[in-house]
Amino acid sequence: MTRDTSIRAVVFDLGGVLLDLNDPVAVFGVDFDRAEFNRRWLLSTAVQTFERGDCDAASFAGAVVREMGFGYGPDEFIERFNAWPGGIFPYAPGVVQAIAPEVDVGILSNTNGIHWESFGVERTFGDRIGRYFLSYQTGLVKPHADAFEQLTKTYGCEAAEILYFDDNPLNVDAAAALGFRAALGRDEAELREPLAALGLLDVGQRAG
Numbered sequence: 001m002t003r004d005t006s007i008r009a010v011v012f013d014l015g016g017v018l019l020d021l022n023d024p025v026a027v028f029g030v031d032f033d034r035a036e037f038n039r040r041w042l043l044s045t046a047v048q049t050f051e052r053g054d055c056d057a058a059s060f061a062g063a064v065v066r067e068m069g070f071g072y073g074p075d076e077f078i079e080r081f082n083a084w085p086g087g088i089f090p091y092a093p094g095v096v097q098a099i100a101p102e103v104d105v106g107i108l109s110n111t112n113g114i115h116w117e118s119f120g121v122e123r124t125f126g127d128r129i130g131r132y133f134l135s136y137q138t139g140l141v142k143p144h145a146d147a148f149e150q151l152t153k154t155y156g157c158e159a160a161e162i163l164y165f166d167d168n169p170l171n172v173d174a175a176a177a178l179g180f181r182a183a184l185g186r187d188e189a190e191l192r193e194p195l196a197a198l199g200l201l202d203v204g205q206r207a208g
Helices: 024-028 034-043 045-051 057-068 074-082 092-098 113-119 121-128 145-155 169-177 188-197
Strands: 009-012 019-021 085-088 104-109 131-134 162-166 181-184
Touching: 009 145, 024 034, 024 074, 034 045, 034 169, 045 057, 057 074, 085 113, 092 121, 092 188, 104 145, 131 145, 145 162, 145 169, 162 169, 162 188, 169 181, 181 188
Parallel strands: 009 104, 009 162, 104 131, 162 181
Antiparallel strands: 019 085
């Protein structure tokens, strides 16, 4: 398929897209489903404050336990929080490396220093990922518009020239409302299908 040359960059969320996250229902022991947990987590004031880098881990733990109504204290929360991330999805490096070399690749993630240091993302993907937009460094968190607008400012392009993948429908909707080409990317098929449809995968590297 002919490449859509209007696409300047492909930007991925991290957790749930390139990085496996253990089921938060089990990790945090909540009595609502994963979709509801993800919604509450994304919109949590305590989480957004921490992921902007505006408070320390102890303050975050106390605040989020109160806000989310967890049935345990801050110390146990931190233990559970540290156990939440899994590893990089086995297919993720292949998908990223298959993107046509003339297209920029980036990561836009609501994350924090505690988790980021344990992920090994830069070791896994090497220099194929050229830019990292990490909330605890930028102070900008999704789904707020400024978290997405930093992409167009950095890449020097229009929103429609960026393909963005996220596992959270709220973030996909927020990006799409700003004009980005936004899609859910919760497994290999959801990542590869839009990339292939736009001709962004190198010939010979399109299979799973």
